[in-house]
Amino acid sequence: MKKLILSAAIVLGSLSTYAAIAPVQNSVQNTITIADEYTEIKLEELPTAISDALKVAYPDAVITKAYVSETKEYKIDVKMADQEGSLFADENGKWIQK
Template identity: 65%
Template sequence: MKKLILSAAIVLGSLSTYATTAPIVSSAIKTVSIQEEYTEVKLEEVPEAIKAALKTAYPSAVLDKAYVNATKEYKLDVTIGDKKGNLFADATGKWIQK
């Protein structure tokens, strides 16, 4: 009889450890998107330093459109092969990571 009661106590004790609830952890991710004002410029108005940097870095790239903001940063819409993308550069032809 002692063994039966001891076994029941062990089983009930082990079941109570599984009944605990795990703490709920919630993590919130906030994303802030800052949109800068770019105005379209003619391709002839793009500085030669940017055109030269584009030819050096991406020889097969075709410049489709160009945009400029108030701080003279240029956004370039380019096509390389069958892929289209955007590049950013300052007026001196230095690439900007955005």
């Protein structure tokens, strides 16, 4: 009987710990989502450093769209031959791995 009561106490204690952690995890996930939002910009607004870095790294790439985040990270949609993809860079033209 003591083992049953002890087991129930452990299970209930585990559930209360999970309930306390869950809101913190949701808060962190929401923060990450907000930080990763990008706003589309005109191609002319893209910093020259990024355009130059793209020409060096991918000479045949064509920029189709450009976006900027609140933290001045840029997302660039590019097209090369039959392939399309996105690249990320800071305002100085340094590539960011995402």
